[in-house]
Amino acid sequence: MATVSSRPARQLAMVFDLNKCLGCQSCSIACKTLWTDAPGMESMWWNIVNTMPGGGTPRDVFSHGGGYKNGEPVPGTFPPLREFGEAWGFDQEATFASGGKAAFRPLERDGSSPEWGPNWDEDMGGGQYPNSYFFYLQQICANCSKPACLEACPRTGLYRREEDGIILIDEERCHGYRFCAEACPYKRIYFNPGRVVAQKCIACYPRLEAGVAPACVRQCPGRVRHVDYMDNLEGHPYKLVHEWKVALPLRPDFGTEPNVFYVPPLAPPAFNEAGEFDETKPRIPDEYLREMFGPGVERALETIQVEREKSARGEPSELIDILIARDWNDLLGPFTANPAELDRPPRGG
């Protein structure tokens, strides 16, 4: 039986700062152009950013089962393509024939109008005006320490690299059974119907091997993403996750121990009926943040608030310095090589 009993020698980890993401999808496009531009991959977004609270990608992303409960696998489903969002065409002829009066409409493969897609409910968010709120949630494969995908495969079609804990699909072994996609509670595994194989984020491992940060990290204009090995005690992931405890796993109740962590969103307090801040009421409901990031979220937000105030007073704050990342290279851990300067640069920039 395929089980994972031991941890890899090293584990790559990332931290995404939700307070800095602009929702620009530069990460998504960097990934798309680098890895998923081949036939059969049109609808794949190995990296995707969704507005939260929201439906996510696929629709109702966290409600399809998978992961573990009390150590036992939880049955999951793999939503159909339309729930992820197909690679739409556009009704250009109708728009042209109408002299530009007809709306330029996206079309599904069967000619119908789409009903879902990546970041479909962009900027809708939650709450009621004036206490409405939203934040952007970036998702890639989290290379979980207890990977439900890998353990679900009956034929060892996935494996974990000893040198960095990255989980890869062996496309020679994969027979397209898709138990992995069902078992991933984050729904970060896609299916290539032409090749009948599962495909997913590969953490840009060929770039890592050349000392280059993953494309989504390097291309982020908001300096949202930090990457390093978790055993580097001076690295940002270690400091943010284990020392400052401000970076938290997404939906830790799924039980897969993901290695992508999030600095939770710190919103202003809610307005009261007089239109003034009510310091006792959070804008983003505590229960929602606890559901998303676990019981450590309130303490994490308090820490960030305290350190922000210190920094605002002109006092030094290691935490704020890390999160600001004044030197871009500080985000990249040991992966600071510039792909343009390599003798044989990997694909992408």
Next chain:
Amino acid sequence: MTAGTLTSVTAERLGDASPQLLAPGGTQWAKVSETTVSLAPTPLDAQPSAYVQTSWAGRPYGALASVGLSAVVAGDALYLRLRWAAAEPRQAISDNDTYADACAVLFPLDGKTAELATMGDERSPVQGWHWRAGTALPFVITATGLGTVSRVPDHPVSVGAAWENGSWSVAFKRGLGEQGVPLTAGASVPLGIAVWSGANSERAGLKAHTPAWLTLTLPK
């Protein structure tokens, strides 16, 4: 045509020099006897994945009770035809959550001995011919245990398939002297059969199969 539940099947020799037997619904097959072979679901506790065991607990699979087997030697080739009822055929993988109908025949790789329940082991591998709806070429697979199936890159097996009147008919062909399981005129070889129902999301070890080897005898 004769019918009955048997555990041994003798291939018939067809004198036609240019058989059209890869057309599984063709008239030549109508002259060949068909044996009804009983199938049963594979055991859930043998599935090599805790996830599969958990997610399929209490969920029926492998419900197809029987498959019709016909065997012919024509020229220098063996033809095996499987025929089974499929009211809701799945003729291709069309989406993330759709699965194609499929079938396979299995042999000990040496043509003599292997464990069927485990799909072979390191010392006694098995070899199979695997057809999946929507593909023109069959897969030839070898295995040394559950979860170890690997595909043989170049092989001499061909397949023809048709769905008609609520049934699949799938015919495999392999030259007797060609690479793979020894197929010798006058000799017998153990044979297993498996069928996957795409409509029921069956794939991997979730299938209807022959719990024990049949014996296939080739004519002299």
